[in-house]
Amino acid sequence: MAHEKKQLLRRLESAKELNRFMADYYYELNEAAISGKQKIAWCTSVGPAELLRGLGYLIYFPETHAAMLGATRMATDLIPTASAMGYSPEICSYLTADIGAFVKGITPLSTAFKGIASVPKPDVLVYNTNQCRDVLDWFNWYGDKFNVPVIGIQSHRSVGEITDSHIASITSQIENLVAPLEELAGRKLDMDAFQQAVTLSRECSDLWAKCLATASAKPAPLTFFDATTLMGPAVVGRGTLKAVKTYQLLLEELEERVDAGEGALVGEEKYRLYWDGMPVWGRLGMHSKMFAELNVNVIASTYCSSWIFSTLNPSDPFKSMAQAYTELFITRNDAYKERYIQTKLDLFGCDGILYHNARTCPNNTNCLYGMPQRLFAKTDIPFVTMDGDLNDLRCLSDEQTKTNIEAFIEQLEEMK
Amino acid sequence: MSKAYSTDKLIYGGVDVGASHTKVALIDTAGHLCGHGVRKSGVNFSATAEMCLADALQMADCTTNQVAHTVSTGYGRQNVTYATESRTEIGCHAKSCYFYFPEAITVIDIGGQDNKIIKLDPHGRRISFKMNRKCAAGTGAFLEEMATRLDIPLSDMDGLARKSTETVNIGSYCTVFSATEVLKYVRQGKKVEDIIKGLFVSVIRRVLEMDALTEKVVMTGGVVAHNPYFIDLSEEQIGRGIWTPPLPQLAGAIGAALYAKANQTSDNE
Incomplete structure (x- = not known):
């Protein structure tokens, strides 16, 4: 008789709808790339997507593709190809995995979506350095490869208080993208379509924020590991009605769970953790199971909240985009980041914080400049740091991670 | 017994x-x-x-x-x-050290594969802990590797280090780089005793930089059990006494x- 596996986590029915969304999204891009009927822009994950929609572009996000390389555990074998070309294994493993995959002619899209042979060829690459400088290096490589323009926005870093000059500089940079994008698209910016995209992007963002906020319920109806995949439409589909509808369904199901007092964990939710930093894409399943077995739910994160843009305003699209893309967590100084995390800890009732020290992503790693110790002094909420990486599995030890996490939970038990 | x-x-x-x-x-x-x-x-x-x-x-x-x-x-x-x-x-390790030293303590465990620094409050509850980063520098594995390279038995290291008259500085994080540093000292004709003491101090420095030591310090693990000179050198580095349980x-x-x-x-x- 087959050994019956104990169910640790409750699946979300609406996740199927999100999977369908992602399939439709990639098939549409593939069709456009083959037919040439619609222009394709490659865009960084928090690039000016709404503007691109206003100009009629379909948008492809290399960061999402790179995360797929991580989640399918293809990345580690592809990174050395980029390293041999001069891209250090110490830099962004999204970049190295993605370029390595391209050079080798490999994409996880082929396995996930039958009939798709390759990533869609771009007509233009549009970046925003609000994530990091690596995205620019990444896009420049593709710009050269495809012989297409690379244009974008240079964002401010370590922003404390956001001033008018911050907003003015980003606003003008977004406005300056219009002319070259119009020329490439062969059409003028449709202000109605642009404003509609901003409206839908804001709706998508608000719904996604509400979905994440349901995790403040005890027990929480979703886990961080669920959220890392459920956030797909918030990244690639913002500015579209389909993304809005998808999150309406998800929110409905999450609220039903909350009303029923049903948590994402089948067992008791004894401890609630906050995750800071990137997920380890190749270990999503392993990590979610490991925490569930310990009766721990990782309920909130900085990462999944990074696609919430609450200041988007269709009546002032350029300026509100500048505001939304400047007030992101990743572009802010540590004082802001500490206040932000402290607020989340309170809101979600967290018992501890896990800081992921992602070897190749210092911009999304917040445990390198004394923040854990400062936040502990302020909150008395214990923390643990985990060495790892978003994509490069050579940078982590599963055994050490397991011991680290188990010891941390033992510590929480002792402190109870 | x-x-x-x-x-x-x-x-x-x-x-x-x-x-x-x-x-x-x-x-x-x-x-x-x-x-x-x-x-x-x-x-x-x-x-x-x-x-x-x-x-x-x-x-x-x-x-x-x-x-x-x-x-x-x-x-x-x-x-x-x-x-x-x-x-x-x-x-x-925390449970054991608190059994022997029932007060607020910092436990330093230097194991074969990894190191740990564990802080306990006066009631023996863990306040925090840290494990070493992914490299071997600062672990027993590092000393084993170096003993092999120097072609000396691991068990001789403590006795040899005690005979040192001059400490050589081995400063790299990386085991491979440290091995290169050792080769440099061999080439320069430095005494093996001095190189081994340098290696001991290197391990201690890697461990001490993991966390601040705030309370009474207790050391455990096979490395200190077999190399008691480690305790003396660690005391020199932190400028105060270090305790060990009877069988670290x-x-x-x-x-x-x-x-x-x-x-x-x-x-x-």
């Missing part, structure tokens, strides 16, 4: 299957160590744990039937077939045995 324990007494077992060595400790109901066994972990953790238990039982003059409960710890903790529960080595290499196993005893006797100190 005395064998003065009655055979009808209940005892508690702790097994620490480390990357380098497996340790078994047996304690009586008062928490006193009555038997122990240490062997290289090898490639069959279950078998090694069994053999260590047999050694420990023989020393304690006890039989398996007298072992009321056993807790396992260490990297191979899931491979111990006779243990009914497992705990992390961080918890076990057994700290994890004793902690596991204390957990076994606590679970059976509602003894949660």
Whole structure:
């Protein structure tokens, strides 16, 4: 008789709808790339997507593709190809995995979506350095490869208080993208379509924020590991009605769970953790199971909240985009980041914080400049740091991670 | 070790299957160590744990039937077939050190594969802990590698380091880079004793930079057990005294045995 596996986590029915969304999204891009009927822009994950929609572009996000390389555990074998070309294994493993995959002619899209042979060829690459400088290096490589323009926005870093000059500089940079994008698209910016995209992007963002906020319920109806995949439409589909509808369904199901007092964990939710930093894409399943077995739910994160843009305003699209893309967590100084995390800890009732020290992503790693110790002094909420990486599995030890996490939970038990 | 324990007494077992060595400790109901066994972990953790238990039982003059409960710890903790529960080595080292030093302490464990710094409050509760980063620098594995490169037995390192008259500086984070530094000193004709002392100091510095030491410091692990000069050098580095439990290499196993005893006797100190 087959050994019956104990169910640790409750699946979300609406996740199927999100999977369908992602399939439709990639098939549409593939069709456009083959037919040439619609222009394709490659865009960084928090690039000016709404503007691109206003100009009629379909948008492809290399960061999402790179995360797929991580989640399918293809990345580690592809990174050395980029390293041999001069891209250090110490830099962004999204970049190295993605370029390595391209050079080798490999994409996880082929396995996930039958009939798709390759990533869609771009007509233009549009970046925003609000994530990091690596995205620019990444896009420049593709710009050269495809012989297409690379244009974008240079964002401010370590922003404390956001001033008018911050907003003015980003606003003008977004406005300056219009002319070259119009020329490439062969059409003028449709202000109605642009404003509609901003409206839908804001709706998508608000719904996604509400979905994440349901995790403040005890027990929480979703886990961080669920959220890392459920956030797909918030990244690639913002500015579209389909993304809005998808999150309406998800929110409905999450609220039903909350009303029923049903948590994402089948067992008791004894401890609630906050995750800071990137997920380890190749270990999503392993990590979610490991925490569930310990009766721990990782309920909130900085990462999944990074696609919430609450200041988007269709009546002032350029300026509100500048505001939304400047007030992101990743572009802010540590004082802001500490206040932000402290607020989340309170809101979600967290018992501890896990800081992921992602070897190749210092911009999304917040445990390198004394923040854990400062936040502990302020909150008395214990923390643990985990060495790892978003994509490069050579940078982590599963055994050490397991011991680290188990010891941390033992510590929480002792402190109870 | 005395064998003065009655055979009808209940005892508690702790097994620490480390990357380098497996340790078994047996304690009586008062928490006193009555038997122990240490062997290289090898490639069959279950078998090694069994053999260590047999050694420990023989020393304690006890039989398996007298072992009321056993807790396992260490990297191979899931491979111990006779243990009914497992705990992390961080918890076990903390438990053991607090047993010997019941006050606020900082525990430094230098193991074969990794290092830990664990801080305990006056009640023995863990406030925080840190494990070393992914490299081997600062671990027993680093010293093993260097002993091989210098072509000297690991067991001679402590004695040789004590004879040093000049400390050479080995500053790299990386084991490979450190090996290059060692080669440079060999080329320069530096004495092996001085190079080994330099290696010891290098390990200590790697460990001390992991965390601030705020309370009384207790050191455990096989490295300090076999190289007591480490304690002297560590004291020099931090400028104050360092304590060790009676058998530092057994700290994890004793902690596991204390957990076994606590679970059976509602003894949660």
